[in-house]
Ligand SMILES: [Zn+2]
């Protein structure tokens with residue numbers, strides 16, 4: 208490989224018990240169809256909780272942007288191109304992939320940052336098909352918004368639109384980064400006039416949600432139904448759960464109007480339903496929304512250009528990789544963060 212690329216580099220090692228150490232890791236050469244990226248930024252995600260608490264065998268990080276520094280045989284992306292990395296290493300050939308459902312690939316080669324080395328290391332080796340080039344007008348840090356914030360958030364809104372065309376109100380359960388992403392993408396895709404109610408227990412996050420145009424409900428102080436009424440509604444057309452908590456999902460179903468849907472984005476606990484009154488009579492539905500499709504990225508890049516300052520408000524902390532321990536502690540224990548980015 209080129210002289211500038213080291214044969215090994217120091218990478219964060221998630222040792223378990225909320226401890227992140229550093230260990231030397233070999234920098235692999237890209238094989239056929241692969242790109243080697245010099246990572247520039249990677250956003251922290253709530254789904255990394257088990258890796259932070261219990262440790263990880265690979266280098267975590269699934270919201271990465273980086274610059275191509277070496278390209279394997281058969282690739283077309285020029286060295287020097289900067290872009291974002293799609294989490295799921297989809298095959299491109301299965302029934303799902305052929306139809307564009309790349310988030311439902313039947314023969315996934317891996318999940319970056321979960322069973323493949325991800326974006327907290329200096330270098331990340333990926334298959335070219337999961338690389339999405341981003342023009343230089345965007346910083347690597349703001350380009351991470353294309354992933355879980357705009358991608359996952361926007362996909363949840365698409366799932367809402369699939370269920371009904373006349374959405375006048377939306378309840379977002381949880382104002383963590385995914386909840387903020389759902390709120391922002393609801394405003395961008397469905398229009399600023401849409402009433403988006405958003406719950407949390409942390410005043411910091413609710414204030415951030417309010418700056419993004421959300422109608423906050425602090426469920427530590429108010430029951431959900433009273434919170435909805437305080438915003439002059441009785442029920443909501445749609446709800447998106449980002450918490451994964453059974454009690455929150457239960458409350459969200461109870462708050463749905465006729466023809467309403469609960470879109471579940473947060474993995475976690477279950478839900479108990481009385482099928483006749485909860486589902487059949489009001490014709491409600493419960494729908495899953497998993498990450499997003501690779502082919503949603505171009506539209507989201509256009510939206511990022513149009514709503515750049517608005518979306519950048521979601522990024523509240525930027526730290527160097529040497530501060531990764533402090534970044535994770537602030538993200539998981541402080542409750543006073545939006546999106547936290549590791550830059551390198
Ligand atoms: Zn994530």
Ligand SMILES: [Zn+2]
Nearest residue numbers: 298301304312
């Ligand atoms: Zn596939």
